Amino acid sequence: MKSYFEDISSKATYNIQNLFCNTTESLTQANQTADLQRENFEKQIASLEHELTNTQSDLESRTKKYEMQFLALTENLATVRGELKIAHEKLVDFEQIKREKADLQGRLTTSQDENRMFLERSLTSESRNEKLLLENGQLAKKNSDLESALQELAGEYQNLQIHTNKLTQRRWLNDQDVHECMKCNQLFTLTQRKHHCRNCGNIFCDTCSSKTAIVAAASKKPQRVCDQCFKELTS
Numbered sequence: 378m379k380s381y382f383e384d385i386s387s388k389a390t391y392n393i394q395n396l397f398c399n400t401t402e403s404l405t406q407a408n409q410t411a412d413l414q415r416e417n418f419e420k421q422i423a424s425l426e427h428e429l430t431n432t433q434s435d436l437e438s439r440t441k442k443y444e445m446q447f448l449a450l451t452e453n454l455a456t457v458r459g460e461l462k463i464a465h466e467k468l469v470d471f472e473q474i475k476r477e478k479a480d481l482q483g484r485l486t487t488s489q490d491e492n493r494m495f496l497e498r499s500l501t502s503e504s505r506n507e508k509l510l511l512e513n514g515q516l517a518k519k520n521s522d523l524e525s526a527l528q529e530l531a532g533e534y535q536n537l538q539i540h541t542n543k544l545t546q547r548r549w550l551n552d553q554d555v556h557e558c559m560k561c562n563q564l565f566t567l568t569q570r571k572h573h574c575r576n577c578g579n580i581f582c583d584t585c586s587s588k589t590a591i592v593a594a595a596s597k598k599p600q601r602v603c604d605q606c607f608k609e610l611t612s
């Protein structure tokens with residue numbers, strides 16, 4: 378009996394020992410695994426920390442770079458704003474110049490029109506001038522013609538004056554000295570009366586002194602003249 382219990386007890390002890398052994402082994406293995414995992418984690422953490430540091434420094438350098446870029450851009454913006462302001466002023470000036478140009482163009486067109494008008498007027502007055510010159514030439518010719526005609530007339534007038542002087546120097550013949558017509562020789566009687574020619578002063582019958590003519594420039598009334606004087610006075 379005793380051996381049976383002893384046997385069971387030893388078996389149980391063995392089993393427990395065996396179990397303990399197994400458990401210890403498992404624990405050791407688990408510990409080893411945990412250690413391994415911890416090492417891995419630590420490595421990962423270190424790596425991540427390193428990465429983080431890198432990233433931070435990268436970020437810092439980028440931030441600095443961006444800040445510098447921002448500063449540069451701000452300066453550029455200020456410059457661009459200044460340029461924009463200048464450009465705007467120039468644009469205002471340009472608009473002003475454009476308006477002035479349009480105004481000047483309008484004035485130019487007006488003055489061109491005026492110029493054309495003046496030119497037309499000038500051409501018209503030129504042709505009128507030519508016409509007047511032509512008329513002037515014609516008038517000058519007419520004038521010289523008239524002058525020569527006047528000279529001719531003056532000559533004739535002088536001749537006439539000489540002739541008139543000659544004629545006026547003749548005196549009326551006395552009635553008593555003449556007994557017959559000085560042209561047809563008909564004797565004068567009581568019915569055949571004597572007539573003086575008012576131009577030459579000679580005595581004629583009625584038939585030979587039947588005509589009348591203006592004798593002197595002073596008298597406009599026609600006077601009795603002989604046939605010879607009539608011919609001279611009216612030719």
Ligand SMILES: [Zn+2]
Binds near residue numbers: 561
């Ligand atoms: Zn007579």
Ligand SMILES: [Zn+2]
Binds near residue numbers: 578605606
């Ligand atoms: Zn007469």
